[in-house]
Structure formats: C-alpha cells, structure tokens
Amino acid sequence: MKHRWIQMDIAKGIGILMIVYGHSWFVANSLELQYPIIASFILPLFFFLSGVFFKPEQPFVEMAVRKADGLLKPFFFTMLVYVIVRDVLRGQPLLPDIGGVLYASVDTIPWQALWFLPHFWVAILFSWVMLRLIQRLKLSLPVSCLLMVLQLLIGIWILPWFWQVPVSIGGQTWVVPGLPFGLEITLISSTYFICGYLLRDWLRRHEGSWLALVISVALFAAVFLGSHATMDLAQRRYDHWLWTSLLAV
Template identity: 35%
Template sequence: MSERNTSIDIAKGIGIILVVFGHNWIIAHDHGELFRIIFSFHMPLFFFLSGAVLHQDADFRDFLVFKIDALLKPFFVVLSAWGLARIVWSGIDARSYFWGMLYGTGSTIEWVPLWYLPHLFLAIILAWILLRLMHRLRPGMLLPALSTAILLALGIVMTQQFAGMDAQQFEGLNRAVGNHQHNFPGLPWSLDLVGISTAFILLGYVMHEHVMRFRFQPWMFAIALLLFAALHFFFDETIDLNMRLYGNWWISTAQAILGIYLVLSLSSCLQYAGLPGKALAYLGTSSLFIMIFHSWTEWKIFGMLSRVSTYAYLNASLAFVAGLLLPLLLLMLVKKNKFLHSLLLPRTHIPKVRGSA
C-alpha cells in the first residue's frame, strides 16, 4: 500500500482554513472582495480533491456503506441532536425542522454548512457510477474528461435556471421545510447542483496522476497567480453554490481551476516545511469534522466576545481561531469516547483509495 499523499492533506488543510474564514464575520458582514476571492474556488477545491483520491474500482457496496457512514451519519446525528435541543428549550416547530433536515439544503437546515455532506454523498456516488460505466465502455481518460465538460455545462444551466425561479411559487414548500429565507430552497440534497460538483470531482479524477506527482514550478505559479488576480480585477466573478450563484461560465471556471492550482502549488511546497506543513496536514485530515462544527462555534464565540468588546475585527479574528481549534479539541474527545466515536466518526474501513494509505 502506497504512502499517504501529504500534499493532498495540506491542500485540504488550506481549504478548510478558507472555509472557516469564509464564514467568519470579517468576510460575511459585507460579502466584499475577500468573500468573492475565497468563494471563487474553495468549494470546487474540495470536490476536486475528492475526485483525486476516488477509486472507482472499489466494490460499490463497500464504497456506499463507507460514504453513508462518513457523510450521512454525522449529518443526521448532529442535526437530530440539535433539533431535539431546540424543540425542548426553544419550542421550535418539530415537524418543519425535521422535514427541513431531510430535505437537506442550506436554506432548510439551521447549521447551514452541513448542506455539503448529503450533497457530497450524492455527487461522489454519481461520479463513481459514471466512471464505472465509462470504463466499461472505453477505458482511458478521454470519456471522463468529455463528461466533465458536459456535466459542468449542464450543472451551470440548471443552477442558473433554478436561481431565476419565482420564490412565491414555493411558499408551501418553504413552510413545510422551515425555510424562512423565502427563496427557492433548491432540490433535496442540493441535487440541482450535482452537475457542477460532480464535474469537479471528475476533473480531480482525470488529473489524479498529475496531482499525486505535483511539483512546485515557480514560473507556472507566478503566471497562475497573475491570471487569477487579473480575472478578479477585470471581471471579479465568484461562486456560491449554497446560494445558487455561478458567475460567468468561462471566468468563474477559470478562476476556480487557477485557485485549485495555486493551492496545490502551495501544498507541494509546504509538505517540506516541517511543523507548518504537519499542522496543515492535521487540519486537512480533520477537515470534515471542522466543516461540521466550525460555523456554530465561531459565531457563538463572536457573539460572546461582542458583548464585552466593541472591536469587531479582533472579536472575529479570535472567533476564527476558535472555529478551527475548538472542533479539533472536540474531535480529540470524540475519539476517546466509544459511544461518540460510533455516532460521529466512520466505523467502517475506507475502501482502498488510489494513491492513499
């Protein structure tokens, strides 16, 4: 079995830092330029990395069971526990809460970032099925590459079509699933976004060999950074999948790919950086757990600090650190408790993954 690719863990670590920062008050209070830069690539990065380590030759039953255990189990456990607490102490409507949880989009659940878990499950299962079918038809990477482009185009069209729908048509649905934003909540488990997410997963799969052997090239990094900055300066498109926003097809896609390349370049350097590299790799291996608990943690800390301090940026900075570190502390406690471990962490062994231990 091959050695685990540390640079991918570091890339996930950089990605989860961007996710936590992207949900911080500093970014979220005005949705300014930092928001547009971070959101232009940080979610495509995670889908891409999922594809880079996707092993489509794994037994489907084992693969399905592991993904249910790793993605759907914590989604339902955390939101069910939170819902029961809210029903007991705040008297919220139980029916709409749990219907919203089952619907599973960012507009229908209270812990918004958790929309990613059921959606990633759908996208990665779809990618596995498509890859298995394509490899039976014709082995090689041409068909997956072509399918990536087609899926991305279809996904963007579908997303833009749904984003433009009249929200008044969905008042009954919104009441049933507890969507107080009164917008179109998306299809269940954000199925309307699956073309985009699956396309980036397939792109990661197609680029697997390059990712595993990725080496930092200063001149390529400089060109990519200049192009990324130029696209944001002249066009400034962004992506917010939860809000059904995908800017200009070509510009948004180019920004996402360039952002992914820049993160891979940094991670390929940082794997030799000693303690910083190890710290980022640890964040990367814990990224799913941080994804689940970071938002509630940092906004709760920010609210507490705001009651005693008027320095909003300082409060938000401390909340950002808490959003990273407190979930890690909770993860350590969960690992030591068999009951919590069984509820929140995978119990099954991951199927053998290409290029990963």
C-alpha cells in the same frame, strides 16, 4: 510504511484552513473582495482533492453505505438532536423543522454550513456512476475531459431551475428551497470531483515551481479583476460559465 503524497497533504491542509477562514468574521465583512475570491475556488478545490483519492472500483452499495456512515449519520444525528431540543425548549412545532432537516437544503437547516455533508454524499455517488461509465466506454483522457466540460455546462444551465422558485399547491404559494440534498448542484460539484480523479496520474508527475505559482496568481488576478465572477453553490450562484470556471481551475 505507506508513502505519503506530500503535495496532496499540503493542498488538503491549505483547503481546510481556507474553509475555516472562509466562514470567519473577516470574510463575512468583506463581501466585495475576500468572499468572492475565496468562494471562487474553495469548493472546487475540495471536490477536486477528494476525487484524486477516490476509488471507483469499489462496489456501489458498499461505497454508498460507508460514505453515508461518515457523512449522513453525523449530519442527521446532530441536526435532529439540535432541532428537537431547541423546539421543545421554545415550544415550537417539531414537524416543520424535522422535515427541513430531512430535506437537507441550505435554507431548510439551522446550521447552514452543514448543507455540504449530504450533498457531498450525493456528488460521490454520481461521480462513481460517471467514472464507471467512462471506464466501461474506455474513453481517453481528452474525451473524458470534454465530457466533463459538457456536464459542467449543463449543470450551470439548470442551476436556477429549482432555487427560490414559487410553486402554487392547493391555493398556497411555496418557494422551493432547491432540491433535497442540493441535487441540482450535483453536475457542477461532481465535475470537479471527477476531474480530480482523471488528473491524479498527471498530478503525481507534476513538479511545481515558483514561476508557475506567480503565473497562476497573475492569471487569477487578471480574470477576477476583469470579470468579478465568483460562485456560491450553497446559494446556487455561478456568475459566468467561462470566467467562474477559469477562476476555479
């Protein structure tokens, strides 16, 4: 019987519960407290934990197809069936909504919470490329972490470039709803994913303690109360390169 990594099982369980709670009425009506607190770490936690169990030694095409089967197929099937049925019943034109689903940005789909699925697929593919590069160059853990810091900073810098930007084409002005599949978020999301993979051996040796928990909560509270920084990658929000990152960590 395969040995279970109990700490990671607990962490994944907590993450799932926090994601469900984060989309609840309670958080939606607490935009000044609960929303910024939960949003500051929940997606980084999910990407980090996913990276811990990632296997970059698998062939790229095989991995991409398998992940597409688990992420893209249910997303596009569900979204396309929904918009087709909805538009037929309402007598609305189909093409704009189908195009929005294929674009797969948070502002182009009716069920916005599902924006995460196509973006997660892109983040995994990019993380594979970066991890294979790190392995090919035989970078040490400190150097790899510095590379991730640089990647994160670049990702924060380019984050607003494609979000709600007016573009004029043929005399008409359009507002860009981000890039397809949330591509401009990839440098940020994959940073946490890759860090999960890089730190997986350290995590296996790490032994938690109540003291560490208390210190972590105290530091989180101090940074949050002092900065009120948070993130919302769906809305391309990353308040501060340092404080937001510290809260996520």
